[in-house]
Amino acid sequence: MSEERSLTSRRQALKCLAYGGAGTLFTLAGGVFSPIDLAVAAADRQATASLGKPLFVQISDTHIGFNKEANPDVGATLSRSIDLVNGLAQQPALILHTGDITHLSKAAEFDTAQQLFSRLRVTEMHTTPGEHDTADATVTEYFNRFGKASGNKGYYSFDHAGVHFVSLINVLQFKPGGLGTLGAEQLAWVAQDLKGRSASTPIVVFAHMPLWTIYAPWGWGTEDAPQLMEQLRRFGSVTVLNGHIHQIVQKVEGNMTFHTARSTAYPQPLAGQGAGPGPLKVPTEQLPDVLGVTSVALVQHPRALRLDDTTLA
Amino acid sequence: MSLRGLLFSCVGVLLLCAAGPAVQAASAAASTIVMAKDFMFAPTSITVEAGSTVTWTNKDDEPHTVVSAEGLFRSAALDTDDSFTFRFDKPGTYRYACSIHPRMVGTIVVR
Numbered sequence: 001m002s003e004e005r006s007l008t009s010r011r012q013a014l015k016c017l018a019y020g021g022a023g024t025l026f027t028l029a030g031g032v033f034s035p036i037d038l039a040v041a042a043a044d045r046q047a048t049a050s051l052g053k054p055l056f057v058q059i060s061d062t063h064i065g066f067n068k069e070a071n072p073d074v075g076a077t078l079s080r081s082i083d084l085v086n087g088l089a090q091q092p093a094l095i096l097h098t099g100d101i102t103h104l105s106k107a108a109e110f111d112t113a114q115q116l117f118s119r120l121r122v123t124e125m126h127t128t129p130g131e132h133d134t135a136d137a138t139v140t141e142y143f144n145r146f147g148k149a150s151g152n153k154g155y156y157s158f159d160h161a162g163v164h165f166v167s168l169i170n171v172l173q174f175k176p177g178g179l180g181t182l183g184a185e186q187l188a189w190v191a192q193d194l195k196g197r198s199a200s201t202p203i204v205v206f207a208h209m210p211l212w213t214i215y216a217p218w219g220w221g222t223e224d225a226p227q228l229m230e231q232l233r234r235f236g237s238v239t240v241l242n243g244h245i246h247q248i249v250q251k252v253e254g255n256m257t258f259h260t261a262r263s264t265a266y267p268q269p270l271a272g273q274g275a276g277p278g279p280l281k282v283p284t285e286q287l288p289d290v291l292g293v294t295s296v297a298l299v300q301h302p303r304a305l306r307l308d309d310t311t312l313a
Numbered sequence: 314m315s316l317r318g319l320l321f322s323c324v325g326v327l328l329l330c331a332a333g334p335a336v337q338a339a340s341a342a343a344s345t346i347v348m349a350k351d352f353m354f355a356p357t358s359i360t361v362e363a364g365s366t367v368t369w370t371n372k373d374d375e376p377h378t379v380v381s382a383e384g385l386f387r388s389a390a391l392d393t394d395d396s397f398t399f400r401f402d403k404p405g406t407y408r409y410a411c412s413i414h415p416r417m418v419g420t421i422v423v424r
Contacts, residue, residue, distance in 0.1 A: 135390035276352030
Protein backbone atom coordinates (compact mmCIF):
# COMPACT_ATOMS: atom_id res chain seq x y z
CA MET A 1 0.00 0.00 0.00
CA SER A 2 1.41 3.42 -0.94
CA GLU A 3 1.88 6.04 1.75
CA GLU A 4 -0.63 8.37 0.05
CA ARG A 5 -3.36 5.72 -0.05
CA SER A 6 -2.75 4.72 3.53
CA LEU A 7 -3.13 8.39 4.55
CA THR A 8 -6.46 8.61 2.69
CA SER A 9 -7.68 5.48 4.45
CA ARG A 10 -6.65 6.95 7.76
CA ARG A 11 -8.54 10.16 7.01
CA GLN A 12 -11.60 8.18 5.99
CA ALA A 13 -11.29 6.08 9.10
CA LEU A 14 -11.09 9.13 11.35
CA LYS A 15 -14.09 10.67 9.56
CA CYS A 16 -16.06 7.49 10.21
CA LEU A 17 -14.97 7.44 13.84
CA ALA A 18 -16.45 10.90 14.20
CA TYR A 19 -19.96 9.82 13.30
CA GLY A 20 -19.97 6.06 13.54
CA GLY A 21 -19.08 3.43 16.06
CA ALA A 22 -15.54 2.32 16.78
CA GLY A 23 -14.68 -1.32 17.24
CA THR A 24 -13.37 -4.37 15.52
CA LEU A 25 -14.92 -6.22 12.63
CA PHE A 26 -14.22 -9.94 12.39
CA THR A 27 -14.55 -12.00 9.28
CA LEU A 28 -14.83 -15.71 9.82
CA ALA A 29 -14.11 -18.19 7.06
CA GLY A 30 -13.54 -21.86 7.78
CA GLY A 31 -13.28 -21.17 11.49
CA VAL A 32 -10.55 -18.55 11.24
CA PHE A 33 -11.06 -14.94 12.29
CA SER A 34 -9.59 -11.93 10.51
CA PRO A 35 -9.93 -8.77 12.60
CA ILE A 36 -10.43 -5.49 10.73
CA ASP A 37 -10.82 -2.11 12.39
CA LEU A 38 -14.50 -1.23 12.11
CA ALA A 39 -13.86 2.37 11.10
CA VAL A 40 -11.54 1.22 8.31
CA ALA A 41 -14.13 -1.34 7.21
CA ALA A 42 -16.85 1.32 7.26
CA ALA A 43 -14.68 3.53 5.04
CA ASP A 44 -14.94 0.89 2.34
CA ARG A 45 -18.65 0.18 2.32
CA GLN A 46 -18.52 -1.83 -0.90
CA ALA A 47 -15.97 -4.29 0.45
CA THR A 48 -17.85 -4.50 3.75
CA ALA A 49 -21.13 -5.19 1.98
CA SER A 50 -19.51 -8.01 0.03
CA LEU A 51 -18.67 -9.69 3.33
CA GLY A 52 -22.31 -10.56 3.87
CA LYS A 53 -25.76 -9.58 4.96
CA PRO A 54 -26.16 -8.45 8.59
CA LEU A 55 -27.78 -11.36 10.37
CA PHE A 56 -28.22 -10.28 13.97
CA VAL A 57 -27.11 -7.85 16.62
CA GLN A 58 -26.21 -9.06 20.09
CA ILE A 59 -27.21 -6.84 23.01
CA SER A 60 -26.11 -7.85 26.48
CA ASP A 61 -26.13 -6.96 30.15
CA THR A 62 -28.45 -3.96 29.93
CA HIS A 63 -28.88 -4.10 33.77
CA ILE A 64 -31.96 -1.87 33.82
CA GLY A 65 -32.33 -0.74 37.45
CA PHE A 66 -28.61 -0.20 38.07
CA ASN A 67 -28.01 3.39 39.17
CA LYS A 68 -24.60 3.49 40.85
CA GLU A 69 -21.57 5.61 40.12
CA ALA A 70 -20.28 3.42 37.27
CA ASN A 71 -23.32 4.52 35.19
CA PRO A 72 -26.18 6.42 36.83
CA ASP A 73 -28.30 6.23 33.64
CA VAL A 74 -28.29 2.75 32.10
CA GLY A 75 -31.52 3.58 30.24
CA ALA A 76 -29.71 6.33 28.32
CA THR A 77 -26.80 4.10 27.29
CA LEU A 78 -29.20 1.33 26.20
CA SER A 79 -31.06 3.97 24.22
CA ARG A 80 -27.84 4.96 22.50
CA SER A 81 -27.17 1.31 21.64
CA ILE A 82 -30.67 1.09 20.18
CA ASP A 83 -30.05 4.25 18.11
CA LEU A 84 -26.84 2.69 16.85
CA VAL A 85 -28.67 -0.47 15.76
CA ASN A 86 -31.56 1.50 14.26
CA GLY A 87 -29.04 3.58 12.33
CA LEU A 88 -27.37 0.64 10.58
CA ALA A 89 -27.63 1.06 6.81
CA GLN A 90 -28.86 -2.50 6.48
CA GLN A 91 -31.06 -3.68 9.32
CA PRO A 92 -30.20 -7.09 10.79
CA ALA A 93 -32.96 -9.71 10.87
CA LEU A 94 -32.77 -10.44 14.60
CA ILE A 95 -31.69 -9.13 17.98
CA LEU A 96 -30.23 -11.54 20.53
CA HIS A 97 -30.11 -10.46 24.17
CA THR A 98 -27.65 -12.53 26.17
CA GLY A 99 -29.02 -11.79 29.61
CA ASP A 100 -29.03 -9.53 32.63
CA ILE A 101 -31.82 -7.53 31.05
CA THR A 102 -32.50 -6.19 34.55
CA HIS A 103 -30.35 -5.60 37.60
CA LEU A 104 -32.59 -6.96 40.39
CA SER A 105 -35.30 -9.04 38.61
CA LYS A 106 -37.93 -6.44 39.52
CA ALA A 107 -41.16 -6.13 37.53
CA ALA A 108 -40.67 -2.39 37.03
CA GLU A 109 -37.17 -2.98 35.65
CA PHE A 110 -38.45 -5.53 33.13
CA ASP A 111 -41.22 -3.09 32.12
CA THR A 112 -38.73 -0.26 31.54
CA ALA A 113 -36.48 -2.58 29.52
CA GLN A 114 -39.36 -3.70 27.33
CA GLN A 115 -40.41 -0.11 26.69
CA LEU A 116 -36.87 0.70 25.57
CA PHE A 117 -36.63 -2.44 23.39
CA SER A 118 -39.88 -1.45 21.67
CA ARG A 119 -37.94 1.35 19.94
CA LEU A 120 -35.86 -1.16 17.99
CA ARG A 121 -36.67 -1.21 14.28
CA VAL A 122 -35.88 -4.92 14.33
CA THR A 123 -38.91 -6.52 15.95
CA GLU A 124 -37.70 -10.10 16.37
CA MET A 125 -35.77 -10.40 19.62
CA HIS A 126 -34.61 -13.62 21.29
CA THR A 127 -33.43 -13.67 24.88
CA THR A 128 -31.75 -15.81 27.51
CA PRO A 129 -31.75 -14.73 31.17
CA GLY A 130 -28.79 -13.81 33.34
CA GLU A 131 -28.52 -14.46 37.07
CA HIS A 132 -29.68 -10.88 37.68
CA ASP A 133 -32.94 -11.74 35.86
CA THR A 134 -33.55 -14.89 37.91
CA ALA A 135 -32.81 -13.64 41.43
CA ASP A 136 -36.44 -14.38 42.36
CA ALA A 137 -36.56 -18.11 43.10
CA THR A 138 -39.42 -18.83 40.71
CA VAL A 139 -38.11 -16.73 37.78
CA THR A 140 -41.68 -15.41 37.54
CA GLU A 141 -40.95 -11.93 36.20
CA TYR A 142 -38.62 -13.14 33.43
CA PHE A 143 -40.77 -16.07 32.34
CA ASN A 144 -43.96 -13.96 32.40
CA ARG A 145 -42.42 -11.82 29.68
CA PHE A 146 -39.89 -14.00 27.85
CA GLY A 147 -40.83 -17.58 28.80
CA LYS A 148 -43.11 -18.38 25.87
CA ALA A 149 -40.33 -19.45 23.47
CA SER A 150 -39.12 -22.13 25.86
CA GLY A 151 -42.34 -23.10 27.66
CA ASN A 152 -40.78 -21.55 30.80
CA LYS A 153 -37.79 -23.90 30.63
CA GLY A 154 -35.29 -21.30 29.51
CA TYR A 155 -33.83 -23.28 26.58
CA TYR A 156 -35.11 -23.41 23.00
CA SER A 157 -33.97 -23.37 19.39
CA PHE A 158 -35.06 -21.78 16.12
CA ASP A 159 -33.89 -21.42 12.54
CA HIS A 160 -33.27 -18.30 10.53
CA ALA A 161 -31.73 -17.97 7.06
CA GLY A 162 -30.37 -21.50 7.22
CA VAL A 163 -28.66 -20.85 10.57
CA HIS A 164 -29.70 -22.94 13.57
CA PHE A 165 -29.87 -20.92 16.81
CA VAL A 166 -29.76 -22.62 20.21
CA SER A 167 -30.60 -20.54 23.29
CA LEU A 168 -29.42 -22.06 26.57
CA ILE A 169 -29.79 -21.20 30.25
CA ASN A 170 -26.85 -21.68 32.63
CA VAL A 171 -27.86 -19.48 35.57
CA LEU A 172 -30.55 -21.53 37.29
CA GLN A 173 -28.81 -24.52 38.84
CA PHE A 174 -26.10 -22.65 40.68
CA LYS A 175 -23.90 -24.63 43.03
CA PRO A 176 -22.30 -22.96 46.05
CA GLY A 177 -18.69 -22.30 45.20
CA GLY A 178 -19.16 -23.37 41.58
CA LEU A 179 -19.60 -22.14 38.03
CA GLY A 180 -22.73 -21.91 35.89
CA THR A 181 -24.51 -25.17 35.09
CA LEU A 182 -26.56 -26.39 32.12
CA GLY A 183 -27.73 -29.62 33.76
CA ALA A 184 -28.36 -33.13 32.44
CA GLU A 185 -31.91 -32.44 31.25
CA GLN A 186 -30.87 -29.47 29.11
CA LEU A 187 -27.84 -31.31 27.69
CA ALA A 188 -30.10 -34.22 26.72
CA TRP A 189 -32.44 -31.77 25.01
CA VAL A 190 -29.52 -30.26 23.04
CA ALA A 191 -28.46 -33.74 21.88
CA GLN A 192 -31.99 -34.35 20.64
CA ASP A 193 -32.20 -30.90 19.04
CA LEU A 194 -28.95 -31.32 17.09
CA LYS A 195 -29.57 -34.93 16.12
CA GLY A 196 -29.88 -35.42 12.39
CA ARG A 197 -28.82 -31.88 11.52
CA SER A 198 -26.30 -31.58 8.72
CA ALA A 199 -22.74 -30.76 9.83
CA SER A 200 -22.76 -27.94 7.28
CA THR A 201 -25.54 -26.07 9.15
CA PRO A 202 -24.07 -22.95 10.79
CA ILE A 203 -24.86 -23.09 14.51
CA VAL A 204 -25.18 -20.14 16.88
CA VAL A 205 -25.34 -21.05 20.57
CA PHE A 206 -26.03 -18.34 23.11
CA ALA A 207 -26.27 -18.26 26.90
CA HIS A 208 -25.55 -15.69 29.58
CA MET A 209 -22.51 -17.01 31.41
CA PRO A 210 -19.46 -17.92 29.32
CA LEU A 211 -19.62 -21.46 27.94
CA TRP A 212 -15.90 -21.87 28.47
CA THR A 213 -13.92 -21.16 31.59
CA ILE A 214 -12.47 -17.68 31.43
CA TYR A 215 -11.79 -17.21 35.15
CA ALA A 216 -13.04 -19.78 37.65
CA PRO A 217 -12.38 -17.77 40.87
CA TRP A 218 -15.04 -15.28 39.70
CA GLY A 219 -17.34 -17.98 38.36
CA TRP A 220 -16.74 -16.96 34.74
CA GLY A 221 -17.51 -20.32 33.17
CA THR A 222 -19.97 -23.20 32.93
CA GLU A 223 -19.16 -26.43 34.71
CA ASP A 224 -20.69 -28.88 32.22
CA ALA A 225 -19.98 -26.86 29.03
CA PRO A 226 -17.41 -29.47 27.84
CA GLN A 227 -20.30 -31.93 27.35
CA LEU A 228 -22.05 -29.33 25.19
CA MET A 229 -18.89 -28.75 23.13
CA GLU A 230 -18.62 -32.48 22.44
CA GLN A 231 -22.05 -32.30 20.79
CA LEU A 232 -21.10 -29.23 18.73
CA ARG A 233 -17.70 -30.42 17.55
CA ARG A 234 -18.95 -32.14 14.38
CA PHE A 235 -20.40 -28.91 12.95
CA GLY A 236 -18.41 -26.87 10.45
CA SER A 237 -19.31 -23.42 11.80
CA VAL A 238 -20.19 -22.90 15.44
CA THR A 239 -20.49 -19.48 17.04
CA VAL A 240 -20.84 -19.39 20.83
CA LEU A 241 -22.05 -16.09 22.31
CA ASN A 242 -22.21 -14.99 25.94
CA GLY A 243 -22.51 -11.90 28.08
CA HIS A 244 -21.96 -11.77 31.85
CA ILE A 245 -18.40 -10.41 32.02
CA HIS A 246 -19.07 -6.99 30.44
CA GLN A 247 -16.05 -7.09 28.14
CA ILE A 248 -14.95 -8.76 24.95
CA VAL A 249 -13.04 -12.01 25.20
CA GLN A 250 -12.67 -14.26 22.20
CA LYS A 251 -11.33 -17.70 21.47
CA VAL A 252 -11.21 -19.86 18.37
CA GLU A 253 -11.03 -23.61 18.78
CA GLY A 254 -11.26 -25.64 15.58
CA ASN A 255 -14.53 -24.62 13.91
CA MET A 256 -15.84 -23.01 17.07
CA THR A 257 -15.64 -19.32 17.77
CA PHE A 258 -16.34 -18.08 21.29
CA HIS A 259 -17.27 -14.48 21.92
CA THR A 260 -18.37 -12.55 25.01
CA ALA A 261 -20.06 -9.19 24.50
CA ARG A 262 -19.72 -5.82 26.14
CA SER A 263 -22.48 -4.53 28.38
CA THR A 264 -24.61 -1.56 27.37
CA ALA A 265 -24.66 -0.54 31.07
CA TYR A 266 -21.22 -0.60 32.74
CA PRO A 267 -17.83 -2.25 32.33
CA GLN A 268 -16.31 -4.82 34.69
CA PRO A 269 -12.64 -5.28 35.55
CA LEU A 270 -10.34 -7.69 33.75
CA ALA A 271 -10.27 -11.16 35.28
CA GLY A 272 -8.65 -11.16 38.71
CA GLN A 273 -8.13 -7.39 38.90
CA GLY A 274 -9.62 -6.22 42.19
CA ALA A 275 -11.87 -7.91 44.72
CA GLY A 276 -14.56 -9.17 42.39
CA PRO A 277 -16.58 -8.73 39.20
CA GLY A 278 -18.38 -5.55 40.26
CA PRO A 279 -19.12 -2.35 38.35
CA LEU A 280 -15.93 -0.63 37.18
CA LYS A 281 -15.95 3.15 37.43
CA VAL A 282 -14.26 4.80 34.45
CA PRO A 283 -14.13 8.53 33.70
CA THR A 284 -17.52 9.56 32.27
CA GLU A 285 -16.05 10.60 28.91
CA GLN A 286 -14.52 7.13 28.51
CA LEU A 287 -17.75 5.23 29.26
CA PRO A 288 -18.96 5.01 25.62
CA ASP A 289 -15.64 3.37 24.71
CA VAL A 290 -16.32 0.39 26.95
CA LEU A 291 -20.02 -0.16 26.22
CA GLY A 292 -21.43 -1.59 23.03
CA VAL A 293 -23.16 -4.11 20.86
CA THR A 294 -22.08 -6.98 18.62
CA SER A 295 -23.52 -7.56 15.18
CA VAL A 296 -23.16 -10.74 13.21
CA ALA A 297 -23.44 -11.09 9.46
CA LEU A 298 -24.10 -14.21 7.46
CA VAL A 299 -21.42 -14.74 4.86
CA GLN A 300 -22.74 -16.85 2.00
CA HIS A 301 -19.50 -18.03 0.35
CA PRO A 302 -18.16 -19.78 2.28
CA ARG A 303 -21.19 -20.06 4.51
CA ALA A 304 -20.01 -18.77 7.85
CA LEU A 305 -20.65 -16.06 10.36
CA ARG A 306 -18.83 -12.79 10.89
CA LEU A 307 -18.69 -10.94 14.21
CA ASP A 308 -18.48 -7.20 14.49
CA ASP A 309 -18.19 -5.24 17.75
CA THR A 310 -19.23 -1.62 18.04
CA THR A 311 -18.76 0.68 20.99
CA LEU A 312 -21.06 3.58 21.81
CA ALA A 313 -18.26 6.10 21.23
CA MET B 314 -18.76 -19.01 73.62
CA SER B 315 -15.83 -18.09 71.42
CA LEU B 316 -14.34 -14.61 71.47
CA ARG B 317 -15.79 -13.97 68.03
CA GLY B 318 -19.24 -15.16 69.13
CA LEU B 319 -19.03 -12.96 72.20
CA LEU B 320 -18.06 -9.98 70.05
CA PHE B 321 -21.08 -10.49 67.80
CA SER B 322 -23.41 -10.91 70.74
CA CYS B 323 -22.20 -7.53 71.95
CA VAL B 324 -22.81 -6.01 68.51
CA GLY B 325 -26.28 -7.53 68.61
CA VAL B 326 -27.01 -6.03 72.01
CA LEU B 327 -25.80 -2.63 70.80
CA LEU B 328 -28.11 -2.85 67.79
CA LEU B 329 -31.04 -3.78 70.01
CA CYS B 330 -30.30 -0.80 72.26
CA ALA B 331 -30.01 1.51 69.26
CA ALA B 332 -33.42 0.35 68.04
CA GLY B 333 -35.10 1.88 71.08
CA PRO B 334 -37.33 0.74 73.92
CA ALA B 335 -39.90 -0.93 71.65
CA VAL B 336 -37.51 -3.85 71.17
CA GLN B 337 -38.33 -6.65 73.59
CA ALA B 338 -35.60 -8.49 75.39
CA ALA B 339 -34.86 -11.62 73.35
CA SER B 340 -33.84 -14.86 74.96
CA ALA B 341 -31.33 -15.45 72.18
CA ALA B 342 -28.95 -12.84 70.85
CA ALA B 343 -29.44 -11.29 67.42
CA SER B 344 -26.45 -11.43 65.13
CA THR B 345 -25.43 -9.45 62.10
CA ILE B 346 -23.44 -10.49 59.08
CA VAL B 347 -22.14 -7.75 56.88
CA MET B 348 -21.47 -8.44 53.22
CA ALA B 349 -18.11 -6.83 52.71
CA LYS B 350 -17.25 -4.80 49.64
CA ASP B 351 -15.04 -7.54 48.31
CA PHE B 352 -17.56 -10.22 47.30
CA MET B 353 -17.31 -12.16 50.55
CA PHE B 354 -19.63 -12.88 53.46
CA ALA B 355 -17.91 -11.62 56.56
CA PRO B 356 -17.63 -13.38 58.87
CA THR B 357 -17.81 -16.48 56.70
CA SER B 358 -19.01 -18.62 59.57
CA ILE B 359 -20.82 -17.74 62.80
CA THR B 360 -22.30 -19.69 65.67
CA VAL B 361 -25.60 -18.55 67.21
CA GLU B 362 -28.04 -19.86 69.81
CA ALA B 363 -31.28 -21.49 68.61
CA GLY B 364 -33.95 -18.82 68.15
CA SER B 365 -31.43 -16.21 67.02
CA THR B 366 -32.10 -13.85 64.16
CA VAL B 367 -29.39 -13.31 61.56
CA THR B 368 -29.38 -10.23 59.36
CA TRP B 369 -27.36 -9.92 56.19
CA THR B 370 -26.65 -6.46 54.78
CA ASN B 371 -25.18 -5.82 51.34
CA LYS B 372 -22.31 -3.34 51.42
CA ASP B 373 -21.25 -3.86 47.79
CA ASP B 374 -22.18 -1.82 44.71
CA GLU B 375 -23.23 -5.15 43.20
CA PRO B 376 -26.42 -6.95 44.30
CA HIS B 377 -26.17 -10.18 46.29
CA THR B 378 -28.60 -12.82 47.45
CA VAL B 379 -28.63 -15.13 50.46
CA VAL B 380 -29.76 -18.60 49.41
CA SER B 381 -29.80 -21.63 51.69
CA ALA B 382 -28.04 -24.69 50.24
CA GLU B 383 -30.75 -26.84 51.85
CA GLY B 384 -33.61 -24.70 50.49
CA LEU B 385 -34.54 -23.34 53.93
CA PHE B 386 -34.39 -19.63 53.06
CA ARG B 387 -33.86 -17.38 50.05
CA SER B 388 -33.61 -13.60 49.89
CA ALA B 389 -34.60 -11.42 46.97
CA ALA B 390 -31.78 -9.62 45.16
CA LEU B 391 -30.36 -7.23 47.76
CA ASP B 392 -29.21 -3.93 46.38
CA THR B 393 -26.62 -1.80 48.20
CA ASP B 394 -27.58 -1.43 51.91
CA ASP B 395 -30.60 -3.77 51.56
CA SER B 396 -30.96 -6.40 54.29
CA PHE B 397 -32.42 -9.86 54.71
CA THR B 398 -33.29 -11.46 58.04
CA PHE B 399 -33.93 -15.08 59.00
CA ARG B 400 -34.61 -16.69 62.36
CA PHE B 401 -32.85 -19.98 63.12
CA ASP B 402 -34.98 -22.04 65.51
CA LYS B 403 -33.42 -25.50 65.21
CA PRO B 404 -29.83 -26.45 66.02
CA GLY B 405 -27.79 -27.50 63.03
CA THR B 406 -25.30 -26.34 60.40
CA TYR B 407 -26.78 -24.20 57.65
CA ARG B 408 -24.77 -23.48 54.50
CA TYR B 409 -25.70 -20.66 52.15
CA ALA B 410 -24.39 -18.84 49.08
CA CYS B 411 -25.10 -15.85 46.84
CA SER B 412 -26.94 -17.13 43.76
CA ILE B 413 -25.53 -14.26 41.69
CA HIS B 414 -21.94 -14.97 42.78
CA PRO B 415 -21.92 -18.65 43.84
CA ARG B 416 -18.32 -18.34 44.99
CA MET B 417 -19.64 -16.33 47.94
CA VAL B 418 -20.44 -18.93 50.58
CA GLY B 419 -21.05 -18.91 54.31
CA THR B 420 -22.19 -21.08 57.21
CA ILE B 421 -24.46 -20.51 60.20
CA VAL B 422 -24.01 -22.95 63.07
CA VAL B 423 -27.03 -23.01 65.38
CA ARG B 424 -26.55 -24.51 68.85
